[in-house]
Amino acid sequence: MNRIDARFQQLREARQAAFIPFFTAGDPDLDVSLRIMRAAEDAGADLIELGFPFSDPVADGPTIQASYARALAGGQRVADVLDLVRRARDGCALPIVAMVSYSIVFKLGFENFLDRALDAGLDGATIPDLPVEEAAELFGPADERDFRLVCFVTPATTSSRVAMAVKHARGFIYYISVRGITGERSALPSDLAEQIQQLKAATSVPVAVGFGVSTPEQAAGVAMTADGVIVGSAIVKRMAQAAQEGKDAADAALSFIRQLGVAVKDPR
Amino acid sequence: MNAELPDGAGYFGGFGGRFVPETLMPALHQLEHAYEEARQDESFQKELDYYLREYAGRPSPLYLAERFSERLGGGKVYVKREDLNHTGAHKINNTLGQTLLALRMGKKRVIAETGAGQHGLATATAAAMFGLSCDVYMGDEDIRRQKPNVLKMRLLGTRIMPVHTGAKTLKDATNEALRDWMASFEDTYYVLGSVVGPHPYPMMVRDFQSIIGREARRQILEKENRLPDYLVACVGGGSNSIGLFHPFLGDESVRMLAVEAGGRGSGLGEHAASLCWGAPGVLHGSKSYILQDEDGQTSPVHSLAPGLDYPGVGPELSFLKSTGRLQCDAVTDQEALDAFRFFAEIEGIIPALECAHAIAYLMREENRTAEDEISIICMSGRGDKDLFEVGEILGLDSSEPQEDEG
Numbered sequence: 001m002n003r004i005d006a007r008f009q010q011l012r013e014a015r016q017a018a019f020i021p022f023f024t025a026g027d028p029d030l031d032v033s034l035r036i037m038r039a040a041e042d043a044g045a046d047l048i049e050l051g052f053p054f055s056d057p058v059a060d061g062p063t064i065q066a067s068y069a070r071a072l073a074g075g076q077r078v079a080d081v082l083d084l085v086r087r088a089r090d091g092c093a094l095p096i097v098a099m100v101s102y103s104i105v106f107k108l109g110f111e112n113f114l115d116r117a118l119d120a121g122l123d124g125a126t127i128p129d130l131p132v133e134e135a136a137e138l139f140g141p142a143d144e145r146d147f148r149l150v151c152f153v154t155p156a157t158t159s160s161r162v163a164m165a166v167k168h169a170r171g172f173i174y175y176i177s178v179r180g181i182t183g184e185r186s187a188l189p190s191d192l193a194e195q196i197q198q199l200k201a202a203t204s205v206p207v208a209v210g211f212g213v214s215t216p217e218q219a220a221g222v223a224m225t226a227d228g229v230i231v232g233s234a235i236v237k238r239m240a241q242a243a244q245e246g247k248d249a250a251d252a253a254l255s256f257i258r259q260l261g262v263a264v265k266d267p268r
Numbered sequence: 269m270n271a272e273l274p275d276g277a278g279y280f281g282g283f284g285g286r287f288v289p290e291t292l293m294p295a296l297h298q299l300e301h302a303y304e305e306a307r308q309d310e311s312f313q314k315e316l317d318y319y320l321r322e323y324a325g326r327p328s329p330l331y332l333a334e335r336f337s338e339r340l341g342g343g344k345v346y347v348k349r350e351d352l353n354h355t356g357a358h359k360i361n362n363t364l365g366q367t368l369l370a371l372r373m374g375k376k377r378v379i380a381e382t383g384a385g386q387h388g389l390a391t392a393t394a395a396a397m398f399g400l401s402c403d404v405y406m407g408d409e410d411i412r413r414q415k416p417n418v419l420k421m422r423l424l425g426t427r428i429m430p431v432h433t434g435a436k437t438l439k440d441a442t443n444e445a446l447r448d449w450m451a452s453f454e455d456t457y458y459v460l461g462s463v464v465g466p467h468p469y470p471m472m473v474r475d476f477q478s479i480i481g482r483e484a485r486r487q488i489l490e491k492e493n494r495l496p497d498y499l500v501a502c503v504g505g506g507s508n509s510i511g512l513f514h515p516f517l518g519d520e521s522v523r524m525l526a527v528e529a530g531g532r533g534s535g536l537g538e539h540a541a542s543l544c545w546g547a548p549g550v551l552h553g554s555k556s557y558i559l560q561d562e563d564g565q566t567s568p569v570h571s572l573a574p575g576l577d578y579p580g581v582g583p584e585l586s587f588l589k590s591t592g593r594l595q596c597d598a599v600t601d602q603e604a605l606d607a608f609r610f611f612a613e614i615e616g617i618i619p620a621l622e623c624a625h626a627i628a629y630l631m632r633e634e635n636r637t638a639e640d641e642i643s644i645i646c647m648s649g650r651g652d653k654d655l656f657e658v659g660e661i662l663g664l665d666s667s668e669p670q671e672d673e674g
């Protein structure tokens with residue numbers, strides 16, 4: 001069974017939400033990423049979303065953009081990121097999902113990307129610049145390999161497009177909580193819980209919520225209704241701050257992951 | 269003939285499409301429907317024609333460059349004078365169309381990306397005239413080298429949004445404009461400046477720019493009573509070239525030449541010749557020829573002409589290249605600079621550095637046409653914006669006699 005599906009099933013039985021930290025592979029270096037990945041489960045993570053650094057991440061705000069730029073400046077290539085996953089698998093049993101631009105996936109060739117990703121130990125991918133229509137021919141090859149292609153839904157997604165996403169959804173649906181790009185927000189939309197409920201009513205696939213979730217309080221709030229909570233920019237920012245102050249970025253990430261994990265598991 | 273392209277999903281053969289975050293899909297669908305309605309609405313077309321004529325100064329002349337033709341020693345070279353449009357380039361054809369569409373859609377604010385500043389200026393101008401607020405994203409490097417346009421935009425009431433990321437040029441400005449739009453599309457219209465980006469932009473911008481070719485076709489038939497043999501245009505994103513080419517696509521005898529920025533050489537990072545030296549990839553929402561590395565990371569690009577300094581090109585041109593309908597070549601910075609100067613001296617017309625590439629192509633020995641052949645160059649813009657940059661390179665300041673006398 002795919003690790004993503006297994007984890008969500010287990011959590012569903014425990015009536016708990018999944019906590020999904022995001023960080024960039026190779027920022028500030030591969031060793032930091034590796035240590036986070038190996039310690040993430042103990043720190044309370046259920047799934048890891050691993051950012052493949054990309055030169056032009058249009059869906060991302062300044063925090064993740066800068067993080068990608070640092071990783072690329074550090075010389076990280078796709079092969080290095082895949083190798084990181086392979087090494088992390090020695091010690092990390094969590095499902096790992098790539099967040100990777102379609103620019104990269106298309107250049108590598110989709111099936112080649114799939115085979116290499118699976119071989120490295122990835123369980124799925126979120127491809128933020130690939131809408132469902134354009135993914136039509138990719139779902140088949142992904143399904144054949146038991147690899148999960150995650151679909152996105154936003155507050156502005158029309159009902160006919162929600163239906164399309166639900167039809168193709170595997171692993172989990174990524175619900176983008178806010179309008180715009182990734183980045184921390186002081187407040188999440190007031191009707192977020194309602195929106196999540198609506199989407200959950202339309203599908204049996206778990207719904208994970210990301211974009212803008214920045215604090216343990218917000219994470220707890222989202223965990224009350226969602227099946228999963230994704231936090232990216234707030235983690236990446238703490239890592240960058242730590243690195244700048246000469247502190248260990250992995251420690252900074254893990255201690256924040258711990259706080260968020262507790263909030264998600266025990267939202268009240 | 270591909271008048272039917274793109275298909276419903278925005279594809280020109282294998283190129284085009286819509287590779288954007290889900291967040292932008294509603295914005296693109298809204299735009300697609302609004303444009304489809306406007307296209308079929310005679311009053312929209314009439315209004316656009318009115319502004320193109322009364323405000324932009326169309327039709328632009330098709331001028332026979334006699335001394336230039338003579339010096340090349342071959343056939344006649346005509347020049348389509350887009351440089352004479354208000355704001356000094358072809359960009360106004362597109363921004364008047366898109367701004368009218370923005371008004372029709374009830375948007376209060378427009379945003380744009382710009383490289384050379386010509387598209388930013390043309391957007392700022394249309395926004396000022398129609399009373400919309402306007403923000404233009406521009407890379408730091410382009411703000412530096414295109415100062416006159418920056419000052420003009422500010423004078424028109426536009427806010428310049430400096431972009432410090434990446435190479436600080438057009439690609440990075442485009443990223444920022446897209447990010448803005450993702451959060452703002454409810455009240456904001458994104459005026460994209462070339463035939464790039466997700467569907468429907470490549471189609472819509474082509475339609476608005478096709479006025480260039482429609483006029484040129486009519487004008488050449490009036491003057492010469494026959495079709496031209498060659499159409500030559502510079503290619504950044506591709507809007508002036510496809511604008512000239514498109515109305516001639518069905519005329520099999522007409523050959524089309526896309527001239528790209530060869531920069532300092534053919535190594536990755538030294539040029540911006542995506543059609544010539546790139547490969548199919550995905551950037552800024554569509555599948556087309558892109559300059560990128562084996563991992564799909566966008567390559568750095570270089571051109572002396574800021575309007576050509578872009579690592580991608582429109583999907584329709586990519587398609588036309590793949591079918592062999594379009595011929596592509598690249599011209600170096602130095603050749604463009606020589607053509608810039610030569611054309612000014614011999615015709616009294618200072619071309620933009622961008623279209624100086626198209627002129628330079630025809631100046632090459634091996635591209636001289638036969639005496640009975642006719643070429644049309646798209647003079648996509650005037651060189652005023654480039655004077656400081658070129659003046660410095662050519663040392664025009666120091667050669668002034670007043671200065672020598674101190």
Ligand SMILES: Cc1ncc(COP(=O)(O)O)c(C=O)c1O
Binds near residue numbers: 387
């Ligand atoms: C005068 C001029 N010509 C050409 C271009 C290149 O754009 P395109 O290829 O879309 O015509 C620009 C872009 O800024 C420009 O300012």
